[in-house]
Amino acid sequence: MTFPLPLRASLAAATAAALLLIGATGTAEARNTFLMQPLSEVFNMPDARQRLDPSIRLYFADQQHPQIQTRRGGYYSSNKVRAAFRSDAESCRAAALESLLALQERARQVGANAVVDIVSYYEQRANPNNDRYECHAGNVVTEVAFRGDMVTLDQ
Known part of the structure; x- marks a missing residue:
């Protein structure tokens, strides 16, 4: 026709x-917006102060820590949170906190008292930084992934 x-x-x-x-x-x-966010903002959240376990210490990238007594393996944690009705910064902090809590839970499971060499680990690409973490913000979900080594440190 x-x-x-x-x-x-x-x-x-x-x-x-x-x-x-x-x-x-x-x-x-x-949308998958790449952001480098300050770790200090995560640790200063009231929710983080209540939920993070101070007996399982967290050391990022190349931060100095006491001597390692025992290595208990590495662990990867990726957490997504709903981004709706939150700013990118808010959803990044929430996702980072959930990933840090997962690292601490794994340390508890394997009998470790610290997680060292923590790096952002989005899509299996390490992004080491002592002060900032990598966050990927979308319209629906925001994701933060960390990888770290479970260890027992000298007291």
């Missing part, structure tokens, strides 16, 4: 607009 030229132009314009709209919608839903 052949359409008159003005109708063909209108159909082509409508198709192009629909494809553009579909492409824009797909991009908005797939």
Whole structure:
């Protein structure tokens, strides 16, 4: 079937607009904003002060720590939290806290009293930093991943 030229132009314009709209919608839903956030903001959260276990110490990247008595293996923790109704910074802090709690829980399970050499570990890529962590914020979820070594340190 052949359409008159003005109708063909209108159909082509409508198709192009629909494809553009579909492409824009797909991009908005797939937001994955890379952020480097300060660790101090996580540790200063009232929730972190209540929930983090001070008997299982956390040492990031190359921070100095007492001598290691026993190594109890490495562990990877990736946590996602809902991003809706939160700023990127808020959801990053919440996801980071959940990942740190998971590291401490694993340390408890294996009899360790510390986690050392903690690095951001998004998509199996280490990003060592003593003061900041890597966060990936989206429209629906925000994710923070850490990897660390479970150890027993000298008291």
